[in-house]
Amino acid sequence: MGSITSYEISAGRRYRARWRNDRQLQVEKKGFRTKREAELYLANIGVSMSKGSYTDPGEARITVGALGVDWLRNKKPAIKPSSYHSLDVAWRVYVFPRWGNTRIGDIRPSMVEQWIREISEGSAITNRTKSKGVVGRPRSASIVYRNLGVLAGILDTAVRDGRLPRNPARGAQNLPPKISDKPRRYLTNSEVIRFAGATTNDTHKMIVLILSYCGLRWSEAIGMHVRDINFPRRRILVSRAAVEVDGKIVVGVPKNWERRLVPFPAFLEDPLKRLIRGKGPEDLVICDAEGKHLRRPNTMAGLNSWFAKALEAADIDRLTPHDLRHTAASLAISSGANVKAVQRMLGHKSAAMTLDTYADLFDDDLDDVAGRMNQGGLDANVGRLWPV
Known part of the structure; x- marks a missing residue:
């Protein structure tokens, strides 16, 4: 299927x-020390062509940087702005500084695993450091996975294009576990009411209650328009999300791209009607004094946002707006809602995801199952198996 020729060098x-x-097209590879090596290489080329797994060695000379720019551009129309922003940051800060000038054919799995370790340790090359050995802050598992995902995605495209036979960024053996040591915080009904009562205006009071009793994400709550509220059915249509990206509010679709109807409790009906009095159908329900999207409060320790001040006044430990979404799940489950209803309220992809996320909230269900099974055994006279 080819030919082998010799040549002389010094x-x-x-x-x-x-x-x-x-x-x-004619392709060649030089540098074999023996004719046997060249014959074996040519034979492997023939086998890969017959199996349809052939990759042109010349195609693997392209760099990650040359492929990465188009890969990122192609992602932009298919994902939400907030997700694109995360990929763009990973590319600029971590992936390009390390791999931008590296030919894709030169990347080995061991090199990728070393990079994973360096990111975890804080010693990886970034756009803020010029060389290895500069120890920064250790990075979380989420950052490691995001950066690796960008590199692996670029190389996946190279595999599909026939530039590489396999992706060296897939199957890494040293990925850090995604374990959060932060305990999940659930508020009780009385704590929610106390927290809402410690806020200083009706808008802040309402968003605390909406997050805590409807399970909306912050971006979904601040993106809600007056026309999205169906008072006769006590439903909120979640059809958009207002996400803050690089200091700007970008309005898009909800997470998972799905619209959903979320119930709200009857005690919120009158306060909601008062809050939207004088507003038109396209006006925001929850907004700042200028009628614009309400910015997410910074809840980092030492900062005095309205959210943090209300928590302190209510004598509740520090938490985040997203913790109120967890509270909504807790209150719904404790009130007897089934998993499917909670899934629909929260906008999860599946009931399995809801169960995995809030498995700790179903301990009482296990006790109930054990109690029912115990009663069933007693009814069947299980005691006769061990006669006195």
């Missing part, structure tokens, strides 16, 4: 293998 005789690729 170090001695070398061999060159030539063949035609799948586009019938």
